[in-house]
Amino acid sequence: MTPQDLKDVMSSGLLSFPVTDFDSNGDFNAKGYAARLEWLAPYGASALFAAGGTGEYFSLYGEEYGQIIKTAVDTCRGKVPIIAGAGGPTRTAIAHAQEAERLGAHGILLLPHYLTEAGQEGLIAHVEQVCKSVKFGVIVYNRDRTRFTPESLAILAERCPNLVGFKDGMGNIETMSSIFMKMGDRFAYLGGLPTAEIYAAAYKALGTPVYSSAVFNFIPKTAMDFYEAVRTDDMATQHKLLKEFFMPYLKIRNRVEGYGVSIIKAGAKLVGHGAGPVRAPLTDLKPSEMEELKALIDKLGPQ
């Protein structure tokens, strides 16, 4: 897939980030992961991000990365494009980006670098080195310590023709608006804040209607229904789902840092597609929280 093809894929529809399956020892469970992707692929997401944030990229080790990307690419070939997460230190991000390309992924999402603060010049060098290490398309993820100004993105767009996408995980309307006004259709834009449904209508009003859904992992039909309601400006359906599901869901999610991922694995377990425990430093939901989440899911009806 060329970078332009990746940009086209990212320009419409709902995208999602599958969780990564671990067995009871906490090791990668390729069989479970393949079954998960087989289950999710027909629901109509435009692309799936393997080993992204919700896929616990930050907890992966050694050869697991390649095993996860290979499983995703092999399982979804001909069904749905696979964009691989890659991030951390520049050299790690490059090694993973190149491995993902070799394994047949359709592009990468460049996740934040590790720990340290960095100025714009350094961030530009980081992204440029990763982009230049591969031929396929790159989407940059604006989050945490890796935050870009519109000017930095313009420099990167000039230097890196294969940088085709911008995923926002910050939710700063002024920044997002300035970036969109400066870069226009040079990038495809992805609203990717945790539980992106909450921001979907606002981002659409800014001119960037595409978003990624983590809840797609356990309520794929509702996630697609919500996306359709955003696409068609059906505010009644959006408000009903926000009120009845997403707002009480946020109350559980916001109880503990890191629950943004844990609650997705909890939901997958509750709907019979368990992906095993999260890895430390994340923690799993407590039994009483599982009960609360189950009650919310049950109200939505069959998926």
Ligand SMILES: O=C([O-])C(=O)C[C@H](O)[C@@H](O)C(=O)[O-]
């Ligand atoms: O890195 C990640 O997993 C994300 O931020 C994507 C999620 O799908 C996010 O958009 C969400 O939680 O809905």
